Amino acid sequence: MTDFSAIKKRFPIFTNQPNLVFLDNGASTQKPQAVIDAITELYTKYYANVHRGIYKNSERATDMFEAVRGKVQKLIGAAHEQEIIFTKGTTESLNTIAYTWGERNIQAGDEIVVSLLEHHANFIPWQQLCQRKGATFKIAMPEKDGTLSVEAVKKQLTPKTKLVAITHVSNVLGVITPVRAITAAAHKVGAKVVVDAAQSIAHLPVNVQDIDCDFLVFSGHKMYGPTGVGILYGKRELLENMEPFMFGGNMINEVTIERSTWAPVPEKFEGGTPAIAEVIALAPAIDLLQEVGFDAIRAHEKELLTYALQQLATLPDITIYGPQDADKISGVISFNLDTVHPHDTGTLVDEKDVAIRVGHHCAQPLTNFLGVIGTCRASFAIYNTKADVDRLINALKHAQKVFK
Numbered sequence: 001m002t003d004f005s006a007i008k009k010r011f012p013i014f015t016n017q018p019n020l021v022f023l024d025n026g027a028s029t030q031k032p033q034a035v036i037d038a039i040t041e042l043y044t045k046y047y048a049n050v051h052r053g054i055y056k057n058s059e060r061a062t063d064m065f066e067a068v069r070g071k072v073q074k075l076i077g078a079a080h081e082q083e084i085i086f087t088k089g090t091t092e093s094l095n096t097i098a099y100t101w102g103e104r105n106i107q108a109g110d111e112i113v114v115s116l117l118e119h120h121a122n123f124i125p126w127q128q129l130c131q132r133k134g135a136t137f138k139i140a141m142p143e144k145d146g147t148l149s150v151e152a153v154k155k156q157l158t159p160k161t162k163l164v165a166i167t168h169v170s171n172v173l174g175v176i177t178p179v180r181a182i183t184a185a186a187h188k189v190g191a192k193v194v195v196d197a198a199q200s201i202a203h204l205p206v207n208v209q210d211i212d213c214d215f216l217v218f219s220g221h222k223m224y225g226p227t228g229v230g231i232l233y234g235k236r237e238l239l240e241n242m243e244p245f246m247f248g249g250n251m252i253n254e255v256t257i258e259r260s261t262w263a264p265v266p267e268k269f270e271g272g273t274p275a276i277a278e279v280i281a282l283a284p285a286i287d288l289l290q291e292v293g294f295d296a297i298r299a300h301e302k303e304l305l306t307y308a309l310q311q312l313a314t315l316p317d318i319t320i321y322g323p324q325d326a327d328k329i330s331g332v333i334s335f336n337l338d339t340v341h342p343h344d345t346g347t348l349v350d351e352k353d354v355a356i357r358v359g360h361h362c363a364q365p366l367t368n369f370l371g372v373i374g375t376c377r378a379s380f381a382i383y384n385t386k387a388d389v390d391r392l393i394n395a396l397k398h399a400q401k402v403f404k
């Protein structure tokens with residue numbers, strides 16, 4: 001049995017702030033010492049630019065950097081290492097797909113389908129692409145409780161559908177979507193599929209060959225890694241046929257006054273000096289996830305979610321959003337205290353050193369659908385415990401008392 005309270009000790013912020021209850025992991029997770037050490041070690045022991053030098057430090061940095069590509073490949077079950085492209089984060093990954101594959105493949109009259117659950121990062125790039133191209137932007141609607149059915153997506157699919165972009169887990173409701181079945185349905189009409197795994201990558205097993213999605217994206221900072229590094233996975237033949245988006249150093253084959261040709265994937269999409277330290281320090285974050293294992297991570301999370309749902313339901317005047325069933329959600333619970341504005345709730349629980357997120361969570365179409373200006377969101381990570389949930393409940397009681 002994994003001792004999750006021992007895992008908390010690996011995250012130095014909790015030694016430095018022993019009273020902190022951190023429940024804003026959907027926004028960004030805390031960093032384990034191993035990640036911090038990997039950054040320090042690079043800068044203090046062998047720092048150099050990658051892919052350029054023929055001297056020892058540059059070769060070592062390059063080897064450490066490239067080894068992470070293989071780790072990410074294994075983490076998501078990609079068929080080839082070249083299918084892993086390092087970006088700045090989920091947002092950059094999604095915009096890259098829109099400006100490369102999208103610019104080439106979307107024409108007037110085509111259709112792009114997203115769900116109403118999407119974070120703005122997986123909504124606006126496709127909305128804007130449709131507007132640039134004269135294509136139709138279509139929305140698959142969730143059920144009342146926020147769950148998304150395959151049928152709801154199928155309803156929007158036609159022979160004109162060229163792309164379906166779906167989140168794996170909603171960052172507002174925690175709803176897990178049936179990405180595998182959605183992908184199969186989208187492929188039947190000839191559409192490509194983008195999966196936004198930003199909220200699932202640290203919580204659920206993600207296997208791109210099993211899902212069979214064409215693209216999958218996520219951010220390092222939501223999976224115990226550093227900020228400034230993200231992943232764009234794409235099927236190799238798709239990436240090979242896509243034009244690069246960012247021109248500059250490291251992404252070319254040959255440049256003359258008349259023309260330029262491109263390096264093979266993944267370099268073609270990694271122009272300029274990459275986030276060397278951030279990529280290298282993603283390795284210990286992946287190691288941590290694999291050491292604990294997704295079976296144990298999910299079991300721990302379900303126990304926490306079930307306990308939190310039970311305890312929240314004991315409070316008077318509370319509305320909980322989304323399905324109240326730990327089998328259907330991952331990582332996130334959204335709620336509102338009926339008599340307290342979410343921003344006031346956030347401020348008052350912070351007085352008790354409990355950090356939650358409040359607001360529209362960069363998913364305004366969804367908060368409009370819920371009929372609220374925003375919600376309070378508690379989002380969990382591997383270092384959270386039932387004692388953290390108890391602290392949240394007491395902090396919420398404090399907020400209710402203030403507004404009585």
Ligand SMILES: Cc1ncc(COP(=O)(O)O)c(C=O)c1O
Nearest residue numbers: 089090091119121171198199219
């Ligand atoms: C589902 C989802 N997609 C995309 C993003 C954007 O991620 P980033 O800000 O790391 O680019 C987030 C961040 O909260 C998210 O939750």
